[in-house]
Amino acid sequence: MPDFSLSPEQESLRDLARKFARTEMAPHAAECDRTARFPEEIYRKAFELGLMNLNVPTEYGGSGLGVLDQCLIVEELAYACGGMTTSIIANCLALEPILLGGTPEQKERFLKPFCADYQFASFALTEPSGGSDAGALRTRARREGDHYVLDGEKCFITNAPHASLYTVFATVDPALRHKGVTAFVVPRTTEGVTPGKDEEKMGHRASSTGTVRFDGARVPAANRLGGEGDGFSLAMRTLDQTRTPIGSLATGIAQAALDHAAAYALKRHSFGKPIAEHQAIQIKLANMAQSIHAARLLTWHAAWKIDRGERGTLESSIAKCFASDAALHVADEALQTFGGYGYMKEYPVEKLLRDAKLTQIYEGANEIQRSVIARELLRSYE
Amino acid sequence: MEIVVCVKPVPEGETRLRASADGASLDPEAVKFVLAGYDESAVEQALLLKESLPGSKVHAVSLGPAPRTEEVLRAAIALGCDAATWVDSGPAASPDPIDVARALAAALAPLPHDLVLLGKQAGDDEEGLVPAALAEFLGVPDVGHVVDLRWDAGRSRFTFRRAVEAGQETWEAPAPLVVALQQAWNDPRTAKLPAILKSRKVPIARVPPVALVPGVGRSQSVRFELPPPRSGARLVDFQTPEQAAEKLVKLLREEAKVFP
Numbered sequence: 001m002p003d004f005s006l007s008p009e010q011e012s013l014r015d016l017a018r019k020f021a022r023t024e025m026a027p028h029a030a031e032c033d034r035t036a037r038f039p040e041e042i043y044r045k046a047f048e049l050g051l052m053n054l055n056v057p058t059e060y061g062g063s064g065l066g067v068l069d070q071c072l073i074v075e076e077l078a079y080a081c082g083g084m085t086t087s088i089i090a091n092c093l094a095l096e097p098i099l100l101g102g103t104p105e106q107k108e109r110f111l112k113p114f115c116a117d118y119q120f121a122s123f124a125l126t127e128p129s130g131g132s133d134a135g136a137l138r139t140r141a142r143r144e145g146d147h148y149v150l151d152g153e154k155c156f157i158t159n160a161p162h163a164s165l166y167t168v169f170a171t172v173d174p175a176l177r178h179k180g181v182t183a184f185v186v187p188r189t190t191e192g193v194t195p196g197k198d199e200e201k202m203g204h205r206a207s208s209t210g211t212v213r214f215d216g217a218r219v220p221a222a223n224r225l226g227g228e229g230d231g232f233s234l235a236m237r238t239l240d241q242t243r244t245p246i247g248s249l250a251t252g253i254a255q256a257a258l259d260h261a262a263a264y265a266l267k268r269h270s271f272g273k274p275i276a277e278h279q280a281i282q283i284k285l286a287n288m289a290q291s292i293h294a295a296r297l298l299t300w301h302a303a304w305k306i307d308r309g310e311r312g313t314l315e316s317s318i319a320k321c322f323a324s325d326a327a328l329h330v331a332d333e334a335l336q337t338f339g340g341y342g343y344m345k346e347y348p349v350e351k352l353l354r355d356a357k358l359t360q361i362y363e364g365a366n367e368i369q370r371s372v373i374a375r376e377l378l379r380s381y382e
Numbered sequence: 383m384e385i386v387v388c389v390k391p392v393p394e395g396e397t398r399l400r401a402s403a404d405g406a407s408l409d410p411e412a413v414k415f416v417l418a419g420y421d422e423s424a425v426e427q428a429l430l431l432k433e434s435l436p437g438s439k440v441h442a443v444s445l446g447p448a449p450r451t452e453e454v455l456r457a458a459i460a461l462g463c464d465a466a467t468w469v470d471s472g473p474a475a476s477p478d479p480i481d482v483a484r485a486l487a488a489a490l491a492p493l494p495h496d497l498v499l500l501g502k503q504a505g506d507d508e509e510g511l512v513p514a515a516l517a518e519f520l521g522v523p524d525v526g527h528v529v530d531l532r533w534d535a536g537r538s539r540f541t542f543r544r545a546v547e548a549g550q551e552t553w554e555a556p557a558p559l560v561v562a563l564q565q566a567w568n569d570p571r572t573a574k575l576p577a578i579l580k581s582r583k584v585p586i587a588r589v590p591p592v593a594l595v596p597g598v599g600r601s602q603s604v605r606f607e608l609p610p611p612r613s614g615a616r617l618v619d620f621q622t623p624e625q626a627a628e629k630l631v632k633l634l635r636e637e638a639k640v641f642p
Contacts (some may be wrong), residue, residue, distance in 0.1 A: 063579075
């Protein structure tokens, strides 16, 4: 039989994340959302406590956590602020290709100095002309002696305006489609690398999202991860590792929404009694609780599979897709529970709805998750 | 310098408490236990001294039942304590504070100690009896309500400040010494993730169950009750402070009838 109890280690990791989220992040969440401020002082504290490079092994200066441990932390952080959480965990996504595809020499050269200091890395896959169709990349990588010359533009890149390192996916030949995609580690200091300005976003406003341009950027061939054409598979294997914590991020937002809604329903009166005593509200709360419970268990299960060394593509896609859909629905129902107050920016739930929306889009849109789920599913019937 | 810091597991502030089945104590099943706030300040003071005096060691000691006592000792190690001793109280729920001090003194006596630090009282029962009794059993001086503690190496004396009515006193005393600290004056640090993981692997010495016999010539907890639920509050909508005052006066006069 499966065991759903957490180890004492996991309990203490969760306690650390909960304390940090509630004392450091939550008090600034509304202000950072309103002003779209990137709270460096909070991110620096997260780094100092070891909450930023969660997936990097300790030998390279990271926290060396498995996926389930990461999920526990991410859910707690997201309970306080989804946007801050996105920026805190974006290094995990950006560094995962180095962990999966880097040589020992590359890991030593890139990860050690990176993790020694507070800094950001960005995963640069999506382009203005497309994100989900990663085989259709337009950013070019031309070989010139022992260098590659990169030309093109990436967009919607988390932390891009603040990053010191980019993992960039470019094609050596667009005609090769997936087979041309190649991954590179590109320091921001490389000539021809230009991060753009922050985008103005609907939610996750404490996070920073922007473009990066590559204009004849010369990158040493020694910075290529794997061989030419290995990039597509590397990107997909990376997302297999990082998708599940996004399910936990969505779960954290949803839990915050339910907690706000339940507390409000107990104190708000209509027709002579708390609205929590009206069946219409009880049904909402019960459905919200069910969705959250299912989302949490799906993420734990996917994480458990991946930590056992399985690829977990199907399970992580189900977890991410279900949890993010649940988060949007739960935040919507929480807002409805608040009625008119929920629509007001003075109350915390409309932010949760805006923050929840992104979880359906990033790290593989839910349409892509469903096509992955269907593909994996149908394969099992062949 | 050899520093011992005594810590106690207390219910976390946000915990919803309930009475145990026998009605004599708190039901520990539903409670999350954490390092007491006063003790966090004591641990912080111990670590500050350790950092300022190379070669110093901090040994955390706690008395209580499993598993909460081991957990707060692990929290102390994650913060930077070097070693830990768990004085197993067995299942005794609310031992008499003098018995606690006696058992702590027995466990502490064989450990080298130039300084013993504690929170001035626990965050749960707020009794504040253990520090003085512990000093008595150890046969060393004790001071309470301390907010700052330094070691003057030249004169081989501790100097410390005490928060008193309308001011602060500065005192000094030689080692060994028991010091009870105020809460949160020194902004206790947060344990870092790698230290938390490492703390799980540090062995904790266990002192076998000590005889804490409630009721034998000692005080004994007989009843634990939660405060009665409060009757519903009324929230008054208002736009300006003047309007709020006006509405409140109207309610006090017409509904509560506290004014004629």
